[in-house]
Amino acid sequence: MSEGTVYLVGSGPGDPELLTVKARRLLDEADVILHDKLPGPDILGEIPDSKREDVGKRAHGEGTSQQYINDRLVELAQEGKNVVRLKGGDSMVFGRGGEEMLYLADHGVDFEVVPAVTSAVAGPEVAGIPVTHRDHASSVTFVTGHEDPTKEESAVDWGALAASGGTIVVLMGVTRLPEYTEALVTAGMDPETPVALVERATWDAQKVATGTLETIVDARDAVGIEPPALTIIGDVAGTRERVADFLQNEPDT
Structure with a gap:
């Protein structure tokens, strides 16, 4: 098992007040936060630049590849870091959180899913x-x-x-x-x-x-x-x- 833990966190639709209490705590405690574009500017603006890694994707293959994101999550966890993978909405509703969950398990990485308002x-x-x-x-x-x-x-x-x-x-x-x-x-x-x-x-x-x-x-x-x-x-x-x-x-x- 890895020394660090990956938290697959949904940010809700974008209003910071709709973040769950647990999501808020994990964002404060995380060593690194890998985020998409969809959590919204108000939520992303509250995260220190030193903790943020923008791995957002766009249609037509633009942006960061899913394979890179998967590998980066494993790499950071194996370095002993606690990582938040922050997605818009709920990470398991058309957010590819299911793919990331399976990839982490296949590579022996501890993880936790944090549901959100979809x-x-x-x-x-x-x-x-x-x-x-x-x-x-x-x-x-x-x-x-x-x-x-x-x-x-x-x-x-x-x-x-x-x-x-x-x-x-x-x-x-x-x-x-x-x-x-x-x-x-x-x-x-x-x-x-x-x-x-x-x-x-x-x-x-x-x-x-x-x-x-x-x-x-x-x-x-x-x-x-x-x-x-x-x-x-x-x-x-x-x-x-x-x-x-x-x-x-x-x-x-």
Whole structure:
């Protein structure tokens, strides 16, 4: 076993007040913090530069490779350091935390997983959209909009999702929005189904766009929604219109 420990820590959606108590303590105690871009500027700004290593990745293969991150975690732990691997949201929800966990175990490194508020739920919530609601949705499905590019075909069955009758939350899918909204309509989902996009939920730069499967691409472009953002598809997305004026966490525009 290694002398140091790696903590796979989720930072939540980005508001420092939504960090768990344990995450806050581990950030204070860590020797080194390997972080992505997604924890948000307010959280990253509180970490001393001497402890930070930016290993953020971007789409299309830009940024730090996952193999480097895996090896760096093992290297630091074997040096006896306590390491926080800090990710946005929850590290096990489309955050590759599962891959890092297995890699650490395969290399004899002690680790601990620290769960967090996942942005897949928190993002819609702060925009006034419950992912489930008695009158609108009894189920919710979380989907990645950015699959492994080496796959020969998508593992997402948009036809089955169109027939599910529940809420669909797409993470990391802003650029592919035209593709999957068209796929859902083609599979039989009503083109008037409400859709919302939430960019940088809980950050000062939070933006929201709303529309339908038929209009959301134009709404995205009009508002200027860019990654990182969530797509919420289903009747629950229509609740925002009724509550937005009363949301105390709504950013100033």
